[in-house]
Structure formats: C-alpha cells, structure tokens
Amino acid sequence: MKSDLPNLLLSYSNSENPEEAVRDPVAAYRLLRQMRKDLIYIEKRIQPNLTQCEEYQNELDSKIPQLEDLDGAASGLIRLQEIYKLHPEDITKETSLNADEAFNVGLVAYDEDKFQHAFLWFLYSLDRLRENSTTTEEELLRFLSYSVYHFGSLSVAIYFSHQLLNLDPSNDEARVQLNRLLHLQSNPDIFPLNTESSNYEALCRGEVDERTSMRQRALSCRYSTGGGNPRLMYAPVKEEVEWDEPRIIRYHDIISDREIEILKNISRPKMSDVEIGGATVFTKVGVSVQPKKSPLALTCIAERYCAFVSVKAQYKKGVLPNLLLSYSDSKNPEEAVRDPVAAYRFLRQMRNDFMYIVKRIQPNLTQCEEYQNELDSKIPQLEDLDGAASGLIKLQEIYKLHPEDITKETSLNADEAFNVGLVAYDEDKFQHAFLWFLYSLDRLRENSTTTEEELLRFLSYSVYHFGSLSVAIYFSHQLLNLDPSNDEARVQLNRLLHLQSNPDIFPLNTESSNYEALCRGEVDERTSKRQRALSCRYSTGGGNPRLMYAPVKEEVEWDEPRIIRYHDIISDREMEILKNISRPQLSRSEVYRSGITKPLKLRVSQSVFLQNNPVEAGVSQRIADVTGLSMETAESLLVQNYGVGGAFEQHIDALELENDRIATFLIYMSDVEIGGATVFPKVGVSVHPKKGSAVLWYNLHRNGEVNWNTEHAGCPVFVGNKWVASTS
Numbered sequence: 001m002k003s004d005l006p007n008l009l010l011s012y013s014n015s016e017n018p019e020e021a022v023r024d025p026v027a028a029y030r031l032l033r034q035m036r037k038d039l040i041y042i043e044k045r046i047q048p049n050l051t052q053c054e055e056y057q058n059e060l061d062s063k064i065p066q067l068e069d070l071d072g073a074a075s076g077l078i079r080l081q082e083i084y085k086l087h088p089e090d091i092t093k094e095t096s097l098n099a100d101e102a103f104n105v106g107l108v109a110y111d112e113d114k115f116q117h118a119f120l121w122f123l124y125s126l127d128r129l130r131e132n133s134t135t136t137e138e139e140l141l142r143f144l145s146y147s148v149y150h151f152g153s154l155s156v157a158i159y160f161s162h163q164l165l166n167l168d169p170s171n172d173e174a175r176v177q178l179n180r181l182l183h184l185q186s187n188p189d190i191f192p193l194n195t196e197s198s199n200y201e202a203l204c205r206g207e208v209d210e211r212t213s214m215r216q217r218a219l220s221c222r223y224s225t226g227g228g229n230p231r232l233m234y235a236p237v238k239e240e241v242e243w244d245e246p247r248i249i250r251y252h253d254i255i256s257d258r259e260i261e262i263l264k265n266i267s268r269p270k271m272s273d274v275e276i277g278g279a280t281v282f283t284k285v286g287v288s289v290q291p292k293k294s295p296l297a298l299t300c301i302a303e304r305y306c307a308f309v310s311v312k313a314q315y316k317k318g319v320l321p322n323l324l325l326s327y328s329d330s331k332n333p334e335e336a337v338r339d340p341v342a343a344y345r346f347l348r349q350m351r352n353d354f355m356y357i358v359k360r361i362q363p364n365l366t367q368c369e370e371y372q373n374e375l376d377s378k379i380p381q382l383e384d385l386d387g388a389a390s391g392l393i394k395l396q397e398i399y400k401l402h403p404e405d406i407t408k409e410t411s412l413n414a415d416e417a418f419n420v421g422l423v424a425y426d427e428d429k430f431q432h433a434f435l436w437f438l439y440s441l442d443r444l445r446e447n448s449t450t451t452e453e454e455l456l457r458f459l460s461y462s463v464y465h466f467g468s469l470s471v472a473i474y475f476s477h478q479l480l481n482l483d484p485s486n487d488e489a490r491v492q493l494n495r496l497l498h499l500q501s502n503p504d505i506f507p508l509n510t511e512s513s514n515y516e517a518l519c520r521g522e523v524d525e526r527t528s529k530r531q532r533a534l535s536c537r538y539s540t541g542g543g544n545p546r547l548m549y550a551p552v553k554e555e556v557e558w559d560e561p562r563i564i565r566y567h568d569i570i571s572d573r574e575m576e577i578l579k580n581i582s583r584p585q586l587s588r589s590e591v592y593r594s595g596i597t598k599p600l601k602l603r604v605s606q607s608v609f610l611q612n613n614p615v616e617a618g619v620s621q622r623i624a625d626v627t628g629l630s631m632e633t634a635e636s637l638l639v640q641n642y643g644v645g646g647a648f649e650q651h652i653d654a655l656e657l658e659n660d661r662i663a664t665f666l667i668y669m670s671d672v673e674i675g676g677a678t679v680f681p682k683v684g685v686s687v688h689p690k691k692g693s694a695v696l697w698y699n700l701h702r703n704g705e706v707n708w709n710t711e712h713a714g715c716p717v718f719v720g721n722k723w724v725a726s727t728s
C-alpha cells in the first residue's frame with residue numbers, strides 16, 4: 001500500500017450492508033469525504049485534456065458525491081449534537097476527525113447560524129492542527145472570534161482577535177475586527193443567547209417525561225388474547241398502556257427476530273423514511289417511547305444523507321453498481337477479506353469497478369494514454385485475480401473441499417466460477433476444474449457472459465483429462481445436441497468414442513502428502529498414551545531473576561524433536577504495536593536458495609524484519625530469558641502476515657551455513673479461525689496458533705548437525721488472518 005492512492009483501496013470492503021458501513025455518524029461523514037476525494041483524485045489523474053475528455057468528465061462528475069452531500073452529512077452531525085447535547089469530543093469517540101474535517105463541520109454549523117457548535121468545532125480543529133493540515137491557525141482564530149462574537153461572548157471574541165493579531169501583526173482585517181469588538185465592549189450590547197430547546201428535543205434526550213410514578217400507577221399492563229382471538233389464545237400478547245389520553249399502547253414481542261430480519265432485508269432497497277434517534281415522539285403530551293431494540297439506530301443522519309443512501313440504492317440498480325456500495329469505512333482490510341471467496345470476489349469487483357471508470361473516461365487513447373498507464377498500474381492485474389483463484393484451489397486441495405463447501409459464506413456466480421475453473425484447468429487440476437464448471441453450469445443465468453456451450457466443452461475436456469471417458473462422452477453429446485452444427489464438438493466426440501474402444505487408463509491423482517493431512521487435522525501422532533508423557537509446568541528459566549516473580553507457563557508439545565510452547569509470552573499491547581509498526585512495511589516474503597533469497601510459490605506471506613525498536617528489544621530480552629539462549633547471534637525479529645490462502649510449505653529453518661540457526665522461536669500474534677497450523681510432517685505433529693503463545697524448537701542436534709525431523713510447514717489460512725513473529 002505504498003502507492004499514492006492509499007485510501008481508495010483501503011476503504012474498499014466487501015460489506016454488503018450499507019447500514020453497517022455508516023453505523024456511526026462520524027464514520028458516515030468521513031466515508032463521504034473520502035469517497036469524494038478518491039473519485040476526484042482519479043478524475044484528475046486521467047483527465048488531462050478537458051476538450052477531449054469533457055463529456056466523460058461530466059459523466060463521472062455526476063457520480064461523485066457532491067459538496068452538498070458532504071455538507072448534508074456535516075449538517076446531520078450538528079443536528080445530532082443539538083438534539084443529544086453532544087460536544088465534538090463526545091460524538092467523535094468512535095471515529096475522530098482531523099483538523100480539516102472538523103473545520104469543515106464548523107463552517108457548515110457557522111453557515112447555519114449555529115455559532116456555539118461552530119465555535120466548538122473550530123476549537124476541536126485547533127487542537128488537532130498538524131504540519132500537514134490545510135486549515136491554518138489564522139483561519140481558525142478568525143472563525144473562533146467570529147463565531148463566539150455571534151453568540152454574545154464579546155470578551156472571548158476579543159481574546160481570539162488578539163491572538164490572531166499576535167500571530168500576524170500585519171493582518172489589517174484582524175485589526176479592524178479587533179477595534180470593532182473593543183468598541184462594542186465599551187457600548188454593552190447584549191446578544192440574546194439561544195439556550196432554550198424544544199420540548200421535542202428534550203424528550204428525545206429523555207429529560208422530561210410526564211409519566212410520574214403516580215400517573216404511571218394508574219396505567220396498566222396485562223396479557224391480552226385480543227378479546228378471545230383464537231390465534232392468540234395460546235400465545236397471548238403482553239400489552240402495556242404507555243399513556244391514557246391519547247391512548248398509547250405498547251405490545252411486547254409482537255414480531256419475531258426472524259420476521260424483523262426478513263422485513264428489513266426486504267425493505268432495505270426501498271427505504272425512504274428518515275429515522276432520527278429511533279424514538280417515536282408524541283410532543284403534545286410529553287411522552288417519549290424509547291424503542292427497546294437499538295435505542296440509537298442511526299440509520300440516516302440527515303435528510304441529505306438519506307438522499308445519498310437512496311442515491312446509492314439507485315446506483316445499486318444502475319450504471320456504477322458496486323463501486324459506491326462496496327465502499328465502507330472498514331479500517332481493517334484483513335477483516336474485509338476474512339474468507340477466501342470474499343477475498344476473491346473483492347479483488348474481482350475492484351478490478352471491474354476500476355475498469356468501468358477507465359473505460360468511461362478514457363475515450364481517446366492517444367490523448368489520455370499516459371494517464372491511463374498510470375491508472376492501469378493501480379488496477380488489480382489479471383495475474384492478481386488468477387492468483388486469488390489459484391489460492392482458492394490450493395485451499396480446496398489441502399482441505400478437500402468441494403466448490404459448494406468453500407462458497408458457503410460467499411457464493412460465486414456462473415462467470416466467477418467459470419474463471420476459477422479455467423485457472424484450475426490451466427494448472428492441470430482437472431478434477432477441481434470440472435467441479436467448478438459444474439458449479440458454474442448450475443448458476444447460469446440470462447445475464448451470464450459464460451455460455452452453456454463453453455461450459456459443456458470444458459466439462460468434457462476436463463473430465464477427459466482425469467480419465468472418465470464415459471462422462472466426457474456424455475458432455476460432448478450434450479454439446480452437440482445443443483448445437484448440431486458445431487463441427488469441433490463432433491470431432492471431439494468421435495475422438496472420445498475412439499478412445500473408449502481402446503481403453504486407456506488415466507491415473508487419478510488422489511494421494512496427498514502427510515503435510516496436507518496434518519493441515520486438515522486428519523493425523524496427529526500425539527496419541528493419548530504419548531501425550532500423557534508430555535508435561536506442563538511453570539518455569540523461571542532456570543532461576544532467571546526477571547522470571548522469579550512471573551514464571552512462564554511452559555508446555556511440551558513434542559519430545560523428539562523437542563517442541564515447547566510458552567503461553568502468554570507477549571502482551572496484547574505489544575502484539576498490537578508490533579503489528580501496527582509492521583503493517584506499512586510488509587512486503588512479499590522471500591526464501592533462501594543457494595546463496596540468494598527470492599520470492600517463491602512455496603512461501604506466500606508478507607513480512608518485515610524489525611530492528612531497533614523498543615518493543616522488539618523487550619520481546620527479544622524475554623525470549624533470551626525464557627530460552628536461556630543468547631540473542632547476540634540471533635536475527636532480528638521477523639514479523640510475518642498470512643492472508644487467506646497464505647502458507648509456507650515444508651522447509652527447515654537451518655541454512656546449513658556457519659553460525660547456523662540453532663533454534664527457532666515462533667510467536668503467534670493472532671488466533672486463526674480455520675487453518676494456519678504449524679505442522680511437522682516427519683513426526684506427525686501439528687501446533688495450532690494461539691494468540692500470545694510461542695513455540696520453540698532446536699533446528700540442530702547438539703553436535704551441530706541439522707535435525708531433519710524439524711522439517712515443518714505453515715498450513716494455508718482458511719478463514720481469518722495469521723500473524724507470527726519469529727527469530728532464529
């Protein structure tokens with residue numbers, strides 16, 4: 001993520017639920033802002049020549065969230081603050097804003113004559129002013145002075161005017177303003193302060209409620225059968241009188257959770273109503289009924305914002321379907337691509353969206369060429385897509401999964417499945433290819449680009465390759481039935497029929513390595529008998545003073561080679577810091593092979609060597625204390641991240657060089673939902689990641705020879721994300 005288009009990609013996610021993505025109002029605002037910035041960025045980059053690209057630019061323009069949308073979101077924020085009496089600090093608890101964002105919110109409040117709120121946002125912005133802020137201290141001081149003047153605090157306005165003049169004594173406008181304020185001060189003019197708030201707002205805050213205990217007592221609560229309605233006789237409804245005049249009755253549990261979900265799902269695409277704060281308010285009598293479910297369901301934060309949501313709903317149906325919908329405020333790209341199918345779809349979608357934009361705004365290749373090249377370099381490449389498909393297939397092989405199993409969380413459509421099949425076919429994985437083609441056939445729809453002919457052809461080819469001639473013939477027949485004029489199909493069918501009369505047996509590759517079986521959890525030599533001999537104890541590292549008062553829990557995972565697990569060796573905080581430091585520096589991991597290191601297919605992960613970092617130093621010290629090994633010859637800490645499908649195939653850590661890696665200390669910095677075990681195929685042991693724990697083994701025998709039994713592998717991550725830190 002070092003490119004200069006960092007946020008566009010990061011802010012993408014596969015969230016299908018727009019409500020989730022804009023759950024909190026600050027996040028919604030940020031999201032809009034970010035979206036606008038990103039789209040404008042793209043537009044600027046690819047549209048050099050206005051005359052050439054004008055019509056395309058107009059088209060894109062119509063899709064970029066307008067400034068009004070942004071201001072609408074800001075306005076929604078301010079409205080929430082008013083109603084719920086929130087300071088900027090309160091409302092930004094979940095998502096904080098930077099100085100520029102806060103300044104903009106302040107300006108919107110200022111424009112709406114909400115000077116107290118404007119003032120608070122300007123202050124908030126001032127606190128967050130940084131080197132790289134576009135907002136200047138001068139601007140802020142000026143607006144602070146103006147806004148506080150408007151709500152009548154002259155002395156504070158004078159204070160900020162003074163500050164502004166101190167900052168820039170040559171600022172004539174500031175001088176004039178200061179003199180005006182000083183003049184006003186000597187002629188006391190009282191500005192009314194608008195502190196009253198409506199009954200409606202107070203009710204929303206829950207400040208007033210006329211239901212005194214006395215009156216409440218008169219109200220009743222009972223089980224009702226709807227006056228003997230047979231459908232309610234066996235399931236009476238709990239009925240509560242919330243108010244007597246007008247009569248407001250609350251029915252409890254009137255609708256099941258399942259029904260609620262269904263209704264929401266049906267309604268979501270058609271929603272137009274605004275819901276603020278989620279409370280239904282009866283202003284006249286002074287009663288507020290708080291909904292029992294999600295008292296603060298901030299579905300829409302402003303009418304403008306709601307308008308935007310409905311615009312998004314239109315996009316869903318229309319021209320730019322997924323680009324906007326797939327945006328979300330997810331800060332954690334790992335979360336977004338948790339499951340392998342989602343990861344694949346995500347990449348595919350991203351590519352499609354980009355391609356769409358590129359096609360639409362780049363009419364004249366000669367004019368826009370260089371810009372197009374620039375954009376091209378940012379679009380996920382076909383190789384990336386195929387890589388993701390290849391990862392899917394690898395997972396299927398190792399975990400023995402059918403397409404149906406692997407698409408339980410996220411299903412693929414016919415075209416997507418066909419592409420995965422083609423990748424499998426290219427890799428000579430014909431059984432998997434066959435299964436994907438079948439899956440695709442099942443999902444063929446009117447609007448699929450993949451055709452039934454193509455699928456039948458590939459079904460026949462792939463099944464032929466793994467030796468099932470009769471099935472290949474069956475599909476060839478089908479193809480010919482569909483299109484009797486297809487000569488290629490006729491030739492193929494004849495070839496197959498000929499082969500059938502000369503039985504040729506094709507070997508079926510069904511064997512899998514011990515490594516794969518271990519990853520699946522099929523074998524583990526740790527029988528209960530052998531396990532009993534293994535031990536668990538608290539260790540002080542042989543009397544190390546640093547461990548005397550905080551001994552380490554040590555568990556022997558295997559005896560020969562000795563594999564020891566240490567529990568709670570690193571704190572959550574330390575792990576977070578290590579991950580955060582590493583994240584921006586990660587790059588594709590490499591493998592050492594005869595003198596050089598290079599990226600190889602056998603190791604699919606990202607990593608970085610951390611050095612000269614206080615957390616890393618502390619962790620290294622702890623490793624030394626626990627193992628009793630000197631860290632002087634050790635390598636710096638290698639932080640490694642495996643995404644879905646990421647793995648490290650069998651290898652030994654020893655390099656067979658001088659000063660070889662005596663031991664490996666492997667710290668697990670995450671739990672992995674499914675997959676991701678460290679397995680030792682020679683001895684049949686698998687060790688599961690447990691966040692905060694570490695394992696230690698010796699790569700060398702005492703005599704310095706390599707212990708080949710320490711050969712090990714990191715199994716592919718199936719669901720989740722795996723972080724480890726290791727040192728050898």
Ligand SMILES: O=C(O)CCC(=O)C(=O)O
Pocket residue numbers: 640648653666676677678679712713714715724726
């Ligand atoms: O990730 C794992 O489980 C194993 C890592 C490993 O073998 C290594 O980094 O050398």
Ligand SMILES: [Fe+2]
Pocket residue numbers: 651652653712
């Ligand atoms: Fe290793």
